[in-house]
Amino acid sequence: MTTTVQTPVPQLAITWPLLPDDFILPDDPVENTDQPLLAAALRQPLTPFPELCQDALIVSNFALCAAIDAKIICKAPDWMYVRPVQPWRKTPPRRSYTPHTEGTIPQVVMEFLSATYGEEYSVESTENIGKWFFYEKVIQVPRYVIFRPNTGRIEVYSLESGHYKAQEPDESGRYFIPGLDLFLGVWEGAHEDRTGYWLRWWDAQGNLLLWSEEQREAERLRAEAESQRAEAERQRAEAERQRAQEAQALLAQERERSQSLLAKLREMGIDPEQL
Known part of the structure; x- marks a missing residue:
């Protein structure tokens, strides 16, 4: 031992x-x-x-x-x-x-x-x-x-x-x-x-x-990501605006066609209200 x-x-x-x-x-x-x-x-x-x-x-x-x-x-x-x-x-x-x-x-x-x-x-x-x-x-x-x-x-x-x-x-x-x-x-x-x-x-x-240079890089990446997010949001809002404008334009066209049709019916002596 x-x-x-x-x-x-x-x-x-x-x-x-x-x-x-x-x-x-x-x-x-x-x-x-x-x-x-x-x-x-x-x-x-x-x-x-x-x-x-x-x-x-x-x-x-x-x-x-x-x-x-x-x-x-x-x-x-x-x-x-x-x-x-x-x-x-x-x-x-x-x-x-x-x-x-x-x-x-x-x-x-x-x-x-x-x-x-x-x-x-x-x-x-x-x-x-x-x-x-x-x-x-x-x-x-x-x-x-x-x-x-x-x-x-x-x-x-x-x-x-x-x-x-x-x-x-x-x-x-x-x-x-x-x-x-x-x-x-x-x-x-x-x-x-x-x-x-x-x-x-x-x-x-x-x-x-993080070290200081890593912190700066992280802040740069965060700023870049925020910029990309803001740009995506801007593009989304712009797309929404364009879709709304297109929808309004289509609605205006439909109204115009409807008004034209009603006018032709009246010219033919037909009261649209009686239809």
Whole structure:
């Protein structure tokens, strides 16, 4: 019999200090050109909805911070959604986010994996804190998404009893994300000069939240359909008018023939009223 040994999680003294102004954040470059596009494609369709964007922090490659045993730890998810957060009225612009002190914990964090991934699955908790450990045990983010853009594979983990558990998709292959009350899924196609797999949002009715260019195209098609409907209605009304005119013309002809016939009867000395 094989015995699985569970490594005990150390007791952590977690606090939530604001990031000092002189704290030097890691200046790690974005891993590839796809990541900013993927992040922007997730944010853009949310902007028309004030209920999703007001008092929210929707960022990518942005420092998420906490202190473990008085040492500040920062991780930069490839995409993060937090709502509500306290308004930022300082200069320079916000460069980090500390849950509990500046607002609630993120509703969801996401990592986009390249061919060679690093600490997205790491549960290291002593030397270099792993992202998995940080999101699960320290921040306790309710939803953790790992996406492989090259293959379209998506993994969604929900926090249950302090541990991440793989979330099953619905019958459409999508995952419900509480806090946004939207469904997250994979879509394949072209956008922003990139063709491939994308993460996208659907509402509870199964409607895809459109990108701006799709919205413009949908509005163009709606306007074109409305124009065609109006033209069809105009043609129908014109046909009705022509039919009415033709009917009136036929009726006038029948009246004229009737009057002519009556006149001939009278000329013949026949009273039409006596017939």
